[in-house]
Each structure stands twice: as C-alpha cells, then as structure tokens.
Amino acid sequence: MRGLGLHGALSPEDKALLLGLELNPKRVSAGEVLWQEAADVDLFCVVKEGWAYSYRNLGNGSMQILKVYLPGDIIGMRDFGFSRRLAGVAMINDGVVSPFTYQQLFDLFGHSPALASCLIATTVRQQAMLTERLVYLGRYAAHERLAHFLYELYLRLQRIGAIEDNGFAMPLSQEQIGDALGLSAVHVSRTFSMLRDEGLVQRDRQHVALPDPDALARLVEFNDTYIDESLPPAFQAFQKLER
Amino acid sequence: MRGLGLHGALSPEDKALLLGLELNPKRVSAGEVLWQEAADVDLFCVVKEGWAYSYRNLGNGSMQILKVYLPGDIIGMRDFGFSRRLAGVAMINDGVVSPFTYQQLFDLFGHSPALASCLIATTVRQQAMLTERLVYLGRYAAHERLAHFLYELYLRLQRIGAIEDNGFAMPLSQEQIGDALGLSAVHVSRTFSMLRDEGLVQRDRQHVALPDPDALARLVEFNDTYIDESLPPAFQAFQKLER
DNA sequence: CGAAATCTTGACGGGTGTCAACGCGGGTGG
DNA sequence: CCACCCGCGTTGACACCCGTCAAGATTTCG
Structure with a gap:
C-alpha cells in the first residue's frame, strides 16, 4: 500500500x-x-x-x-x-x-x-x-556484487524505516547470500572479511552496519534511477484524468 | 500483435x-x-x-x-x-x-x-x-550459458517462423553474445568450438544450426514453462466476462 | 584494393569453487 | 545446569575456469 x-x-x-x-x-x-x-x-x-x-x-x-x-x-x-x-x-x-x-x-x-x-x-x-x-552477476566481481546487494537492501530498508544507526538486521545466512549473488558460501565469507578490512561493512551475526554508506555507493557506482519511486508526469496526468 | x-x-x-x-x-x-x-x-x-x-x-x-x-x-x-x-x-x-x-x-x-x-x-x-x-549467469558455466542462449533463440525464432532446417540467421557478433552472457568474446569463441566439437552447434559466419535441438535442450535442462504462451483459465474467464 | 572488424588460437595469471578442518553459538535433551 | 550436537562462519590448500594479452587469419566494408 x-x-x-x-x-x-x-x-x-x-x-x-x-x-x-x-x-x-x-x-x-x-x-x-x-x-x-x-x-x-x-x-x-x-x-x-x-x-x-x-x-x-x-x-x-x-x-x-x-x-x-x-x-x-x-x-x-x-x-x-x-x-x-x-x-x-x-x-x-x-x-x-x-x-x-x-x-x-x-x-x-x-x-x-x-x-x-x-x-x-x-x-x-x-x-x-x-x-x-x-548486470552485477554478468560483469562485476564478488566484492562489488556483495557491496551492491547490501547497499540496495540498505536503501530499501531505509524507505520502510528499518535502518538504525546505519545498521539493520540481516536474517540471510551467508549461504543464502551466495545463492543470491552466484557465489559459494565460502567466498561470501571471504568477501565479507575483505569489505570489513576496508572499513566498508561491519557484521556481527545477524546484524550488518554500513559505517559509510556513501563510500559504498561510490564503490558500486550505485545508480539509483531504478529504485526511485516517483512516476513520470504523463502518469500523474492520466490519474487525474481518471478521477 | x-x-x-x-x-x-x-x-x-x-x-x-x-x-x-x-x-x-x-x-x-x-x-x-x-x-x-x-x-x-x-x-x-x-x-x-x-x-x-x-x-x-x-x-x-x-x-x-x-x-x-x-x-x-x-x-x-x-x-x-x-x-x-x-x-x-x-x-x-x-x-x-x-x-x-x-x-x-x-x-x-x-x-x-x-x-x-x-x-x-x-x-x-x-x-x-x-x-x-x-539463473544461468549465477549458476552455470560458459558452455551451458551459450547452449541455453542459442536454444532459447531457437524456440523464439521457431514461433515466428524464422527457423529453416534447424538453423537460423545470427546477426550478433561473438562480442555481443559475450556481453549478453557475461563472458569475454575470446571465451565465446572457445565455447562455440567446444559445442561444435560435441556436435551440438554448427556455425558458419552469421548462421547457426542446431543439428539436434533436443540434445541441446537436455544439456541445459531447458524448462519451457517460462516461454509457454498459454494463459491460465482464470484469464480466459476474465476476458469472456469483459466482452 | 585497403582497412577495420571479427574470429581463432596459444600462453599466462587471477578470481573463485571445492574440499577439509576447526571454532563458535544456540538449541535440545538428560 | 551441563553435555552434546548441529548449523553456521572462518581459514587454508589446491585446482580450474575464464579473463587478458597478443599475434595471426579471415571476413566485411568503405
């Protein structure tokens, strides 16, 4: 709704x-x-x-x-x-x-x-x-896939008010994340460690925090056109007409 | 239409x-x-x-x-x-x-x-x-991606009557095929050779033939649910109602 | 006919999968 | 309350698929 x-x-x-x-x-x-x-x-x-x-x-x-x-x-x-x-x-x-x-x-x-x-x-x-x-499965490496995945979740959760202190509950297991990103669970673990070492992602069990979301967005060149919610003018005109 | x-x-x-x-x-x-x-x-x-x-x-x-x-x-x-x-x-x-x-x-x-x-x-x-x-980008190897891609084209072309003798015109370059499948152009070439050696795909410039489409379908475990054209009964009932 | 695009083949390196062992935490049953 | 087990995550070793680079052959196009 x-x-x-x-x-x-x-x-x-x-x-x-x-x-x-x-x-x-x-x-x-x-x-x-x-x-x-x-x-x-x-x-x-x-x-x-x-x-x-x-x-x-x-x-x-x-x-x-x-x-x-x-x-x-x-x-x-x-x-x-x-x-x-x-x-x-x-x-x-x-x-x-x-x-x-x-x-x-x-x-x-x-x-x-x-x-x-x-x-x-x-x-x-x-x-x-x-x-x-x-696009990410086809043309990006593991760390970019994971970073993009987490940042997209971050944006979607932010919209529904589920972000606190740049962090959120993450009920997915690393095996499930791997199944989403086309990676093995082992490599997801390695990639999390890499992002942690670079200070981009903190993770503690079922909690993930993004200390610097903007840095993450830059890393994955996040294009937020596709997640934007606004409809084009033609749409609004149509809806007014209908009413 | x-x-x-x-x-x-x-x-x-x-x-x-x-x-x-x-x-x-x-x-x-x-x-x-x-x-x-x-x-x-x-x-x-x-x-x-x-x-x-x-x-x-x-x-x-x-x-x-x-x-x-x-x-x-x-x-x-x-x-x-x-x-x-x-x-x-x-x-x-x-x-x-x-x-x-x-x-x-x-x-x-x-x-x-x-x-x-x-x-x-x-x-x-x-x-x-x-x-x-x-799914194929995430979980299948190059030869399965290419085989699936070609077989899907084959089915779609068949529907519009563009298949002759199990073959069809293929205007895509190998670089473009690679860009579709998340592969390098070089590897697309290697993969074509592999499929040719296995007798699954023949290719001559801008023409591709699938000598044994069924074998290809089995190789890629082709699930044709998603390409099926029929609409479920609920739909037809709705359309009758509308008329 | 010449030049650019495309395809082929080989050599090499790196990213990622697989296997294995281990640690940790939570849940379960005694 | 504790022992046990099982799922989950971590780390290392190793192999292999595939990307990259390069050179050459072939085709296409101007």
Missing part, C-alpha cells in the same frame, strides 16, 4: 480496492515455503512482516535466489499470467503475509485503470531490481 | 486498439541507437523486422546486454513508469520498428482491462526470460 500509494494520490475507491488485498493476514514461520516451483498459481501475497525470497532449485544441485522480499513488497507477480509457478517462495524469518487472488486483481483492473497502470509500474520496478542484479 | 493475440481471442475493438500501436512503421539501420540510457521516456516500440537489444554501459568499461528483441517483441516496457530510460536500445541489423506513446498505452488501459492484463502478462513473460538468464 505504501509503495503504490506514494506513486500518486489515489481516489478513495482505489484505496478501498488496495486495502482489500490485505484483508487476510496470515502468520508464517521461518523457513516456511509459501509455494513451490511448478505449483498451480492461485494466490499472490503482500508481505506485512518478515523477509521472504523467491528461488529456483537447479538441476546441478545448486540454488539461485531471484529476489528478496521485504515488508510492503508484493510476492507472486512473477507468475501473473502463468499457470505454473516459475519459482518457489520461502520465508527467511517469521512474518505475516496477506494472500489475495487472481479475481481480486482482475476486479482491480476492471474498476481502476489508474491502479492497473500503477501495478504495472510496480511490477516493472521489481523487474528493474532483477535487471540490476543481472 | 501475434504474441498478444495468441493469448486469447480478442474483441474487434481490442484488435483495433492493438493495431493502433503499429501505425507508424519506421526504417532503422544496423547499429542505430533507438534511445540511450537515461534519456527521457517518451516512446515504446514494436519490432516489425530485424533484431534489437537493450544494454547497459558500465563504469568498468564493459557492457551488459539485457535482452535481445526479435520481430513481434515490444521494446521499452522496461521503462514503463520511469522518467528516465534504465537501458539503451540499439538495432543489431537493419529493420523496421513502430513507435507508440504513453498516451496510447493509457488509452488502451482505460478502454480494455482485458488488454491491460494481457499486456501485464506479456511484460511478466519478458521478465521471466530475464530471470532465466539471471
């Missing part, structure tokens, strides 16, 4: 439709699988508390984590328009999710083109994060 | 809206840049002839190609909802594209929720291809 709501002032009916997506909160525990690869696509989810990740189990025995979901993110749009799930989704820690159905999405499209275009914009933004990851 | 049209029978008005996107065909030549990174987002395009690719130029001097577009694909949805382009797009060979505007998309959303959801489905499908690439 926050992510979409910021994308422009919404009409009361639109707000009601959005809130309808969050009516059925459900407790989920760490490690719980929300759905597996190739399962039928029935539900989507809003994450209300906790972290989740989508993943693929590969034929060579390894895993690739596709995306980490934080509170406020929508899970499952990856499978919109498919009959089978393209990826599994599991909780990283305990949390709360609100499932909603295909039907609710269709209702929303039917009643509010403005919301539909916002939802596309949100989906495209998730794709942009995926693209950024792809 | 074909990609979307197959996603369910459309009403005449919907067809007219879609055709409206292809009214202004424009010749473009090999190497021509349709737009650069960070340019204003004004237009989207349908590719009618030729191949294109989206790319990012990186601070370390290298390039990452994000996606190769074939005739029938929509270019630019990556930037929908952004003010600035996240990636540049250039033509690989001579071709024809049909640009259309934000306004045309909004009109389409306003008039046809069914089309809007189909367009989301198409966007999600592009994301699925990107995801597949991400």
Whole structure:
C-alpha cells in the first residue's frame, strides 16, 4: 500500500480496492515455503512482516535466489499470467503475509485503470531490481556484487524505516547470500572479511552496519534511477484524468 | 500483435486498439541507437523486422546486454513508469520498428482491462526470460550459458517462423553474445568450438544450426514453462466476462 | 584494393569453487 | 545446569575456469 500509494494520490475507491488485498493476514514461520516451483498459481501475497525470497532449485544441485522480499513488497507477480509457478517462495524469518487472488486483481483492473497502470509500474520496478542484479552477476566481481546487494537492501530498508544507526538486521545466512549473488558460501565469507578490512561493512551475526554508506555507493557506482519511486508526469496526468 | 493475440481471442475493438500501436512503421539501420540510457521516456516500440537489444554501459568499461528483441517483441516496457530510460536500445541489423506513446498505452488501459492484463502478462513473460538468464549467469558455466542462449533463440525464432532446417540467421557478433552472457568474446569463441566439437552447434559466419535441438535442450535442462504462451483459465474467464 | 572488424588460437595469471578442518553459538535433551 | 550436537562462519590448500594479452587469419566494408 505504501509503495503504490506514494506513486500518486489515489481516489478513495482505489484505496478501498488496495486495502482489500490485505484483508487476510496470515502468520508464517521461518523457513516456511509459501509455494513451490511448478505449483498451480492461485494466490499472490503482500508481505506485512518478515523477509521472504523467491528461488529456483537447479538441476546441478545448486540454488539461485531471484529476489528478496521485504515488508510492503508484493510476492507472486512473477507468475501473473502463468499457470505454473516459475519459482518457489520461502520465508527467511517469521512474518505475516496477506494472500489475495487472481479475481481480486482482475476486479482491480476492471474498476481502476489508474491502479492497473500503477501495478504495472510496480511490477516493472521489481523487474528493474532483477535487471540490476543481472548486470552485477554478468560483469562485476564478488566484492562489488556483495557491496551492491547490501547497499540496495540498505536503501530499501531505509524507505520502510528499518535502518538504525546505519545498521539493520540481516536474517540471510551467508549461504543464502551466495545463492543470491552466484557465489559459494565460502567466498561470501571471504568477501565479507575483505569489505570489513576496508572499513566498508561491519557484521556481527545477524546484524550488518554500513559505517559509510556513501563510500559504498561510490564503490558500486550505485545508480539509483531504478529504485526511485516517483512516476513520470504523463502518469500523474492520466490519474487525474481518471478521477 | 501475434504474441498478444495468441493469448486469447480478442474483441474487434481490442484488435483495433492493438493495431493502433503499429501505425507508424519506421526504417532503422544496423547499429542505430533507438534511445540511450537515461534519456527521457517518451516512446515504446514494436519490432516489425530485424533484431534489437537493450544494454547497459558500465563504469568498468564493459557492457551488459539485457535482452535481445526479435520481430513481434515490444521494446521499452522496461521503462514503463520511469522518467528516465534504465537501458539503451540499439538495432543489431537493419529493420523496421513502430513507435507508440504513453498516451496510447493509457488509452488502451482505460478502454480494455482485458488488454491491460494481457499486456501485464506479456511484460511478466519478458521478465521471466530475464530471470532465466539471471539463473544461468549465477549458476552455470560458459558452455551451458551459450547452449541455453542459442536454444532459447531457437524456440523464439521457431514461433515466428524464422527457423529453416534447424538453423537460423545470427546477426550478433561473438562480442555481443559475450556481453549478453557475461563472458569475454575470446571465451565465446572457445565455447562455440567446444559445442561444435560435441556436435551440438554448427556455425558458419552469421548462421547457426542446431543439428539436434533436443540434445541441446537436455544439456541445459531447458524448462519451457517460462516461454509457454498459454494463459491460465482464470484469464480466459476474465476476458469472456469483459466482452 | 585497403582497412577495420571479427574470429581463432596459444600462453599466462587471477578470481573463485571445492574440499577439509576447526571454532563458535544456540538449541535440545538428560 | 551441563553435555552434546548441529548449523553456521572462518581459514587454508589446491585446482580450474575464464579473463587478458597478443599475434595471426579471415571476413566485411568503405
């Protein structure tokens, strides 16, 4: 709701439709699988508390984590328009999710083109994060991948108010971080040590701090276009028109 | 039009809206840049002839190609909802594209929720291809990346009738293939030789043939869920309802 | 026909994976 | 409360895939 709501002032009916997506909160525990690869696509989810990740189990025995979901993110749009799930989704820690159905999405499209275009914009933004990851997997070394990953988490967490003293809780294991970055767990450990020695990252068990976020941003040449929340003028004009 | 049209029978008005996107065909030549990174987002395009690719130029001097577009694909949805382009797009060979505007998309959303959801489905499908690439960049070796890349092209070209005798024209240079797969041009050459020696891929200048596509599919454990075109039952029900 | 781009092949080095051993902390059961 | 175990992180040794550089062959294009 926050992510979409910021994308422009919404009409009361639109707000009601959005809130309808969050009516059925459900407790989920760490490690719980929300759905597996190739399962039928029935539900989507809003994450209300906790972290989740989508993943693929590969034929060579390894895993690739596709995306980490934080509170406020929508899970499952990856499978919109498919009959089978393209990826599994599991909780990283305990949390709360609100499932909603295909039907609710269709209702929303039917009643509010403005919301539909916002939802596309949100989906495209998730794709942009995926693209950024792809770039780093293709063309950057381990320390840049990790630095970028941590800095992106930092920005996303900052937006939802989960940063304190430049630090945040990090429930991911180093093996999971490796699965997200295309690295082995061993090398993630080595890379953390390297970043620590350079004074860029402090880590104590499930806590990470970035003493100098700006230095980190410079190291990875962070391009924040893709994480920007504002919509272009054409969008706002369209939404006004709709109302 | 074909990609979307197959996603369910459309009403005449919907067809007219879609055709409206292809009214202004424009010749473009090999190497021509349709737009650069960070340019204003004004237009989207349908590719009618030729191949294109989206790319990012990186601070370390290298390039990452994000996606190769074939005739029938929509270019630019990556930037929908952004003010600035996240990636540049250039033509690989001579071709024809049909640009259309934000306004045309909004009109389409306003008039046809069914089309809007189909367009989301198409966007999600592009994301699925990107995801597949991400998986291969993260967790597979050079020969598997190249084999997967070629086999995916093979399937996409087959759909638009561009395969003859298991072979197709390949306008991409090995350097460009490397930029797509996160490899150096030199290693792409070595990897082609390896696949040729194993009898999986034949290549002669700008022509590639896959003597045994099924063997290639097995090698890369090709999962064709993500490239499947059919929409789930819930979708079709929605579209009937709309009409 | 000449020049630039592209492809091929070899030599070499470095980044990263794998294997292994070890330490640490937290949870579990006695 | 303690012993035990197991998951997780750390560190070292070693191998190998792939990047880089370089030279030459081939093709494409002006």
